[in-house]
Amino acid sequence: MQISTRNFFKGTVKSVQVGMVNAEIVLEVAPGIEITAIISKPSAERLGIAVGKEAYAAIKASDVVIAVD
Amino acid sequence: MQISTRNFFKGTVKSVQVGMVNAEIVLEVAPGIEITAIISKPSAERLGIAVGKEAYAAIKASDVVIAVD
Amino acid sequence: MQISTRNFFKGTVKSVQVGMVNAEIVLEVAPGIEITAIISKPSAERLGIAVGKEAYAAIKASDVVIAVD
């Protein structure tokens, strides 16, 4: 399956914290580059997200905010 | 200034394409890791975004979609 | 590939309108139920979106607004 988001990164799950409704997942996509995602708890369970597994982070280009010093 | 987004990456602007309403900006945040953003044209001009400049990409954790094979 | 969005609908592409930066895609997911998406033009081309093809619409639950009369 291919998806339309401009940003799509392969990584390794570094941590998973599951709350009552949501789960917070940290994915390392390159040395020192970690992406944090909050997804629903049922989705995290359905996808079998666990530390050490491979996963992808997908982000729409219109959801990225740019800043400069 | 500090911002609340969980994801905040420093990078170098690799390309800028300005349309009539929006601008597409590609930021290299690590070797081989590029983040594409679509922001409004006035914002790109106001921030002085240009190839080779440093900039930051900020992304809310709730905007990240996770996928697995 | 499986993705984390709670909403994931299979449908048939009913129309594609390509602008300079974005493409607007209408997907019929059930009789009379059409979902409109705006994605980037490069993504629409990369995915080979065309009228009559099958595609999926994925929507995060946190992006849905609820209204009542």
Next chain:
Amino acid sequence: MQISTRNFFKGTVKSVQVGMVNAEIVLEVAPGIEITAIISKPSAERLGIAVGKEAYAAIKASDVVIAVD
């Protein structure tokens, strides 16, 4: 009232799960087509969301991700 989102579906509330901060609402908009929304708990209470009631799901076209096999 009319709203600007391209996607606007009328449906019946199938389930409501209220957490401490958020509420998860499932709306059936056609036979077999359910849309899941996460809204804040105060909003769910203010709107009087309850199983069996009519409600609408509104989704911006730019929040829809497209995928293909």
Next chain:
Amino acid sequence: MQISTRNFFKGTVKSVQVGMVNAEIVLEVAPGIEITAIISKPSAERLGIAVGKEAYAAIKASDVVIAVD
């Protein structure tokens, strides 16, 4: 109609700029407080958005980014 977004502001349309795909709308919601929205061109036309008219801006709480100095 009532909607689930935590932020809902009544204002007066100060400007409308219509592009090929999108429209940019500026709404004054209090003296000196203007909210800029980008919606699709068909939506702007369907709602009859015009300078001087009353309109509302609705924003999900999860779409707001907080910053501090």
Next chain:
Amino acid sequence: MQISTRNFFKGTVKSVQVGMVNAEIVLEVAPGIEITAIISKPSAERLGIAVGKEAYAAIKASDVVIAVD
């Protein structure tokens, strides 16, 4: 630091409610104009958000929904 969001409002924190995962923050940006944000609990702590402090609310123009009566 400057950021790309079209909407950027300075205000005073009126309330902070911290849950297990998220925090809800209300910012008064003008008399009677309050903006509610939901950010992650770690971000609220990192930024030192507290009642009475100054803070900013940043909102992308593409995240604003417009409505009319």
